[in-house]
Amino acid sequence: MNLLSDRKYIIMGVFVFIGVIYIARLFYIQVIDDSYKLDARNQAFRYNTEFAVRGYIYDRNNKLLVYNEAAYDLMVLPKEIKNLDTNDLCDLLGITKESFIRKMKKAVQAPNSPRKQSIFEKQLSPKEYASLQERLYRFPGFFVQSRTLRKYPKKIAAHTLGYIGEADKKTTEKDPYYKEGDYLGISGIERTYEKVLRGRKGMRIMMVDVNNREKGSYMNGLYDTMAIPGKPLTSTIDRDLQEYAELLMQNKRGSVVAIEPSTGEILAIVTSPTYDPNLLVGRARNKNFAMLYSDTLGNPLFNRSTMASYPPGSTFKLIMALIGLHEHVLTPSTRYPCARGYPPLGGRPKCHPHPSPMDLEGAIGTSCNSYFSYVFKSVIDDKTYDDTYKAYANWRDIAMSFCLGTKTGSDLANELRGNVPSIKYYDKVFGKGSWKASTVISLGIGQAEMGITPLQNANLVTIIANKGWYYTPHIVKAIGGNPNDTLLDRFKVKHYTKITDTAIYNHVIQGMARAVESGTAGALKIEGIPYCAKTGTAQNPHGKDHSVFVSFAPKQNPKIAIGILIENAGFGSTWAGPIARLMMEKYLKGKITRPDLEKRMIEGDLIHKPVAEKKVEKAKKRH
Amino acid sequence: MDWITVLLYFVLVIIGWMNIYAAVYNEQHYIITDISQKYGKQLIWIITAFLLAFIILIIDESFYTAFAYVIYVIFLVAIILVPFLGREVKGSRSWFRFGEFGIQPAEFMKFAANLALAKFLSNQETKIADYKNTFITLLLIGVPMVIIKGLQDETGLAIVFVAFVFTLYREGLSVNYLLLGFLAIILFILALLINNLYLFIFIGVLCALALLFVRRNRKNLFIIAAIGVIACSMVKGTSYVYDKMEPHQKVRIDVLLGRGEVDLKKEGYNVNQAKIAIGSGGFLGKGYLQGTQTKYDFVPEQDTDFIFCTVGEEWGFIGSSVVIILQLTLILRLIYMAERQRSPFSRIYGYGVASILFFHLMINVGMTIGLAPVIGIPLPFLSYGGSSLWSFTILLFIFLKLDSHRLQILR
Structure with missing residues (x-):
């Protein structure tokens, strides 16, 4: 019997042993292993996103450029669909049954799932929403989530403002803030100031039961976050000037950039052809995008003002003059001959007929190719430098200090660097030591491999207007009403060129003033406002010369500097000049004294009518 | 109380x-x-x-x-x-x-x-x-x-x-019965987890080892052989019982043992x-x-x-x-x-x-x-x-x- 009663220890031992194993197991799954906590959260919580309202964008005078309009996404939670009347819903949404089946399939398949809500129909308008809302109760499993869409009161500045798109997989992998389908800025200001404009998404954690029914907010919202609305931006754009410039530029290929020299603020930046920014919003976005994309004639999606590189042409002669004076190889009274071209190289580069020889002011006024070829040669062959290479390197350094061949660093989304050819490049093309000034002579007149964006072009004018310095051109002057936001600090740093002697600039400015008083821009005077300008053409290997015009006004204390380039439009004074003149007058005076000029510019069509015009011309000749 | x-x-x-x-x-x-x-x-x-x-x-x-x-x-x-x-x-x-x-x-x-x-x-x-x-x-x-x-x-x-x-x-049931039961449970689990052939070989090896350590008389020989045969038939029996089980019971056993997907x-x-x-x-x-x-x-x-x-x-x-x-x-x-x-x-x-x-x-x-x-x-x-x-x-x-x-x- 004693032996048997000892068995109680074994029995108790077994009981305690199993108890210990169980408690150890509990410790493992409850305290050590975290995976169950994650599983529980995934199952029982539904994270409802509260989208932040995107910041508005205003112009420099607080006129609205971009605002928001409510839109509604129809969401679906396939698991909750009951007794669905498919035909009824299709009628209501105006979709076909096939499209309904396709959408349902998308909502059920990975990465979506029957237990996960996903967008069924995007961006219903408030009107569609109103008619849907009344009948939504009949379609369990469908509900509406409100979103905001961008709206543009004026159809202007599409490229600058940019557009918004949905985050794709790549974006979400790079930045976990975004979930697939979230909106974010793709281009323009919307992109560069994305973080400011978007604000911060909020998150409400709802508890759901096994059937995905909402059971109230988790911990009474303790872990919920409120959506923080995006900050409004104050743009440097002058809405009226921008609108006017776009009107003048319609049906022309090219770009205008206007900068306030004293601040570097971009007053207007036009790419033409452009498009109505409202086209890239809402459900029609994809369709419209494809339409714009396929317009190869106008290529309206191409942002010429920062993404197109043109030979600077005549504008660069101003820089050439500055460098010549700075290097003491040129004085204002230096005269060079012109024989319809640059005599030492047998009349190449060519020039147009004008009196010869001329001094510097005269050469600027007439934009003489021969003159600036001489200047370029004297800079590169300057005896104070040991050899061509050193002289060239010096020349290139100075040119680049005018923000050429390098990005301006503006807050416009995409910017091209442009090009000032390097020694290495020419060594590669011509062979080491086998090139000299005369080999690359057309650099002196801003041709050859030189490339400049319209933005750099306008910045160049700004530098001349400022006599040697500039602020990085920029498009936003205040964030959330605060002009001192740290994001804008970089636009408050003065950049000096390698030529700081204002006297040197005065010679060039004098030449530009003369161009308006009695030179190539003589027909474009603005009454009461003396201004400085330089007309020009930029040779274009692909067709008719580009029409170029740079100017700033007034001559004293310049308020506006403009660089304009119109593709294949010939002389600067025929198209580019008048448009710049009208813009300056509009900006400085607020009214136009040359309605004839205005009319001609607005009606001029250089894209669609060349064929028709040619026919007319031919017809005229016949008569 | x-x-x-x-x-x-x-x-x-x-x-x-x-x-x-x-x-x-x-x-x-x-x-x-x-x-x-x-x-x-x-x-x-x-x-x-x-x-x-x-x-x-x-x-x-x-x-x-x-x-x-x-x-x-x-x-x-x-x-x-x-x-x-x-x-x-x-x-x-x-x-x-x-x-x-x-x-x-x-x-x-x-x-x-x-x-x-x-x-x-x-x-x-x-x-x-x-x-x-x-x-x-x-x-x-x-x-x-x-x-x-x-x-x-x-x-x-x-x-x-x-x-x-x-x-x-506690009241005196022979430990042998319990061991037998215990062995049965272990064999049942093993039979489901391990290929039956390996299990047969394993049992054979165990029996052979046991023979090395006990006195090799007729009685012990008989007992070990009997245990070996019983064990093998249990393994075989397990497959039979498992096959006869209802699907939901099979699944529960599979879930517990982590068998298959x-x-x-x-x-x-x-x-x-x-x-x-x-x-x-x-x-x-x-x-x-x-x-x-x-x-x-x-x-x-x-x-x-x-x-x-x-x-x-x-x-x-x-x-x-x-x-x-x-x-x-x-x-x-x-x-x-x-x-x-x-x-x-x-x-x-x-x-x-x-x-x-x-x-x-x-x-x-x-x-x-x-x-x-x-x-x-x-x-x-x-x-x-x-x-x-x-x-x-x-x-x-x-x-x-x-x-x-x-x-x-x-x-």
Whole structure:
């Protein structure tokens, strides 16, 4: 019997042993292993996103450029669909049954799932929403989530403002803030100031039961976050000037950039052809995008003002003059001959007929190719430098200090660097030591491999207007009403060129003033406002010369500097000049004294009518 | 009266009630005594259980010894009749219904069988080692098992009778039987996990090794050969039994052993959800009524068989350990009490109570944490349900009554 009663220890031992194993197991799954906590959260919580309202964008005078309009996404939670009347819903949404089946399939398949809500129909308008809302109760499993869409009161500045798109997989992998389908800025200001404009998404954690029914907010919202609305931006754009410039530029290929020299603020930046920014919003976005994309004639999606590189042409002669004076190889009274071209190289580069020889002011006024070829040669062959290479390197350094061949660093989304050819490049093309000034002579007149964006072009004018310095051109002057936001600090740093002697600039400015008083821009005077300008053409290997015009006004204390380039439009004074003149007058005076000029510019069509015009011309000749 | 046991009983019942409230908590019926809800009903069960306990305590203790067999037969008849007289509830034919309340006679078979077993084994003439007596003992336990499984198809209620193995062991059941049983279980598991051919080779090698270490006479040779043959036929038998099992039972075994791909949406759902609920409780738990997995129905049967999930989720590691420790304390207390009985009847009965409670605890908690197969049996005193609460109360309080008279004459 004693032996048997000892068995109680074994029995108790077994009981305690199993108890210990169980408690150890509990410790493992409850305290050590975290995976169950994650599983529980995934199952029982539904994270409802509260989208932040995107910041508005205003112009420099607080006129609205971009605002928001409510839109509604129809969401679906396939698991909750009951007794669905498919035909009824299709009628209501105006979709076909096939499209309904396709959408349902998308909502059920990975990465979506029957237990996960996903967008069924995007961006219903408030009107569609109103008619849907009344009948939504009949379609369990469908509900509406409100979103905001961008709206543009004026159809202007599409490229600058940019557009918004949905985050794709790549974006979400790079930045976990975004979930697939979230909106974010793709281009323009919307992109560069994305973080400011978007604000911060909020998150409400709802508890759901096994059937995905909402059971109230988790911990009474303790872990919920409120959506923080995006900050409004104050743009440097002058809405009226921008609108006017776009009107003048319609049906022309090219770009205008206007900068306030004293601040570097971009007053207007036009790419033409452009498009109505409202086209890239809402459900029609994809369709419209494809339409714009396929317009190869106008290529309206191409942002010429920062993404197109043109030979600077005549504008660069101003820089050439500055460098010549700075290097003491040129004085204002230096005269060079012109024989319809640059005599030492047998009349190449060519020039147009004008009196010869001329001094510097005269050469600027007439934009003489021969003159600036001489200047370029004297800079590169300057005896104070040991050899061509050193002289060239010096020349290139100075040119680049005018923000050429390098990005301006503006807050416009995409910017091209442009090009000032390097020694290495020419060594590669011509062979080491086998090139000299005369080999690359057309650099002196801003041709050859030189490339400049319209933005750099306008910045160049700004530098001349400022006599040697500039602020990085920029498009936003205040964030959330605060002009001192740290994001804008970089636009408050003065950049000096390698030529700081204002006297040197005065010679060039004098030449530009003369161009308006009695030179190539003589027909474009603005009454009461003396201004400085330089007309020009930029040779274009692909067709008719580009029409170029740079100017700033007034001559004293310049308020506006403009660089304009119109593709294949010939002389600067025929198209580019008048448009710049009208813009300056509009900006400085607020009214136009040359309605004839205005009319001609607005009606001029250089894209669609060349064929028709040619026919007319031919017809005229016949008569 | 052993007040420690009463106190443990009381605490566990109250813990159960609170967790049932949390498990099926419904904001529209937040009053815990609302009898349209399960927590309200459980209160009725608790009160009636107390009443039952009181009645048991005032009945003369000799009643239980005298009428042990009668009670056994009455409930045997009841479980035979239920399938024919009772109403079908959720596909189960083990219930007598009275309006909104139901009674499951099979639950009461536990204490009836325990009484009968105690009565039979406490007979001084009865030696358990006798083959005849062993047979009768197995009959006493086996008949209710077969009826409950065969007629009512209540695997959980039937399998509980295995718990009496502990009682039998304490009363002198040969260790050989237990080892054999243990070996059978091990072989069953191995046969399902390992290729049968390897297992045969393994058994052969073991037998050969055994021959090296024992004296090589005829008897030992015969025993080892016999064990080898039995083991091999068990392995073969396992495959046969497994093949004959119903699909849902196969799946439960597969889930437990981690055999093959387990679909967490189907066969693996219950255990996975139970583990998620308990695991997400963490160290301190989510707080009372803050559980999401149980309250929002992710865990099935969260008020009955899976009530432990609510404990684990809302009270965390601390709470679930406390419940296990409380239960174990009660069980060990019962063994301690059983051992202090002068009467073998009381001792055997006490062991029966402890064994049944332990078996329930082991299987019920084990299945929620993935250490035991999913078998639908309640967690004593905590799970929702009148029959089980009544059954455990009767089981326990008869012993308390017997214990309170332990100093009287031997029965």
